[in-house]
Amino acid sequence: MTEPGRAGSNPTWLDATAIRDGDHYVINGRKWFTSSAEGAAFAIVMAVTNAAAPIHQRASMFIVPAGTAGYSVVRNIKVMGEAGEDWASHAETLFEDCRVPASARIGEEGAGFSLAQERLGPGRIHHCMRWIGICSRALELMGRRALSRELAPGQALASQQTVQHWIADSYAEIEAARLLVLDAARSVELRGQRAARVKISAIKYFTAGVLQRVLDRAIQVHGAMGLTDETPLAYWFAHERGARIYDGADESHKNVVARDVLRSLQ
């Protein structure tokens, strides 16, 4: 979906087009942050099929097999200094008069945004679950380091109240995130994804924030070692900074939650 020009937080503002030509569509456009494009057997691209349609019915999704003429992976974009490789990469991709059969369209013409919403909801829950796993591991590392590192003979880092409070805050925030994520997942199961939309937005920015704070505290407890590759903390800190941006920036999700709260009070 995402394009270097306009489509980002506002994915309806797409430049990429897919023009129907008999039994085919001809796709033109430039995308970036196409995760896992390198080595993938196919790409899924969102492009405008009817610019005159209502805003959420303008675009459709297409499967474009790797090797299709006109489709290319231009480069892997370096993210926080790392180009990545294979599935752990984010590419710039180009579609130049790329012809695909009409059967490559996923769903109805104009269904691109509703399909994206269907995928993004469970995808966000999945990210949150992954982040909680990282947080739990970081808390364990923080605690073990606090117990084993001595500031002076017989005086463990864990004896410092500041460190104890970092551990306590992290524990409480992780548990809060876990329960919110469980509640959102249960809501999806019982009432469907649309009804759970606000809860999903809330867990997305809340858990991403917990992740960033827990990792930061864990690194601080490790001192210089926390910045090295002796532990996974530095990797996570750099790699997961994107959590507050991808699949919707914090601010977009906070807007959803705030609008819902305000609506309920009117």
Ligand SMILES: Cc1cc2nc3c(=O)[nH]c(=O)nc-3n(C[C@H](O)[C@H](O)[C@H](O)COP(=O)(O)OP(=O)(O)OC[C@H]3O[C@@H](n4cnc5c(N)ncnc54)[C@H](O)[C@@H]3O)c2cc1C
């Ligand atoms: C690691 C990574 C992997 C990604 N993988 C994919 C992928 O596979 N496929 C794909 O399509 N995209 C992918 N993306 C792109 C991601 O979805 C976009 O970065 C995201 O939608 C934000 O768009 P943008 O970067 O253009 O930021 P912009 O739209 O330029 O927004 C910039 C900033 O403006 C602020 N902002 C935006 N909207 C609002 C608002 N309504 N109110 C207040 N503030 C606001 C936010 O702080 C935001 O961070 C990936 C991004 C990253 C970092």
